[in-house]
Amino acid sequence: MNPAAPPSRAGASVRAVQDPFHGDLLEVSMGPHHPSTHGVFRMIATLDGERIVRLKPVFGYLHRNHEKLGESTSYLASMPYTDRLDYLNSMTNNWAYALAVEKLAGQAVPERAEHVRILLAELTRLLNHTCLAGFLLQDTGCSGTPLMYAFREREAILDLFEALSGSRMMCNFQRFGGCRVDPSPAWMEAVSALVGRYDRFLDEYEELITGNEILLARTQGVGVLPAALAINAGITGPMLRASGVNHDLRRVDGYGLYPRFPFRIPLGDHGDTYDRYMVRMLEMRESLGILRAVLRDLPGGPIIDPKAKLRGFRPKPGEAYGRIEGPKGEIGFYLVSDGGPNPYRYRVRPPSLINLTVLEDLCLGHTVADAVIILGSIDIVLGEVDR
């Protein structure tokens, strides 16, 4: 094999690895700036012919000391930094962090705020899964169209976030004991309108692509994640449920007011890339059901506990772990307080990073083109992987 004439490809370098027992292997370095890696992520794939025999993920390029920063700033000042973890889902990140601090401080949350939180979390789930469907299909080679359709709808949700919180993605919306802004009736109407037409978009999207034979050929049976491995590796979120494990923190923990709102949990049969895609499409339909119920039941009252302190927040010594079912999996914040104004220990449980740990197991035996789809179906955001 002649390594001197590799296919020229932006972002990938190719060199030969000598292996006396198994002919020649190729080591392909994809990233850290390869567009299919969804950010600054690097995969070093060792190929035997077309097949991947080893895959080493390299991350940390986007490390920005999030956890240590959290220990050196006040509880409130960490809130906008949590937006920047998984920058698609700032609302759920905010909620998980607020939940941890509220547990730590024993802070109550008014009903209206709990409803608004569920509303925003489910909108975030729609946003994330819509984006993922677009990106995943872009990775399979459906160049442009599905991504543009997905982004058209994502833009509508981001407009709602912007109208409410002032920023499209860095919402910084939750506060300890409630939410920052009380949504106006006009905003609620805009949400109702969006929820009302989202089903139609999902129908259109599924008609566009879900039955597409090329998509089925590319995704079915690719990157199979067995349920046992998923559990052992600590996989959470839609990826775990695509492997057939019925575990959803909204049901298991019943945090917030989720027990009041009925919803079904879609499960996959095979744990392949197609199941991971379908589970997310079905989850969006369930989210719409929850959204309708929340919009119907939204009570009045204060949006934030009037006794909640904004500044000079000093919880009693202790520890707390707040976790919620984020769109990507279990997002959790572990906090230890020594009674001071800053957390003594601040730790994030990032679903993207932990879901990424099985990447090699999923990719073995597949081609590089499949590895791209598998990575896309894991649904990572490098802001959260590297923190």
Place this chain on the structure above:
Amino acid sequence: MLGTGLLHGLKVTARNLVGSFHDPARMVTTQYPEERTRLPENYRNFPFLLGDDPADPLGTLRCVACQICEKECPPQCIYIVMERDEKGKAQKRPKVFDIDLSVCMSCQICVEVCPFDAIKMDQEFEIATADRFTGLLRHKEDLARSNAYYHQLHPTEAAAVDAALAEQKARQAAAKAAKAPAPAAAPLATPAVPPTPLPPAAPAP
């Protein structure tokens, strides 16, 4: 039958393509900078300082240089020095108030923690500059804006702030009146509050 899924998909793209010629709802892009969308009222970008006098906002800044926002700012982009007279007595106004916009992350925490409603969020976003060192460093001279400007940006919020301030002022005046003994009735005729009335709320654009 093999291929029907493909054809179904093509039908959707064809519908969108044809629809984009006659259905404005399918035209989702805006030709910036020729066309602009209206920013929502809550939109926030970078902070500015509020002054009460519309003619001289810089001279009548509400800021008392208490430095709470400086302490609470997560990325530490605010720098404040309090004004002092020649004897070293604090003057309750900022001598220096700098915000480095290249550090600011638009989180609005300074606005939330300010007890004097002196700092608010601007909506100006076209601030690109070729000067990478001081081009985005804003001094209090650049940051001062009038209340009318605030009303223009955030009409609902500004009206609520003005109402709260007026109520606070009335309460203080009442407390002062209650504290003052009966013989002091004559001096009470003069207003106890500083003579800087809030400008009338500008109508929303």
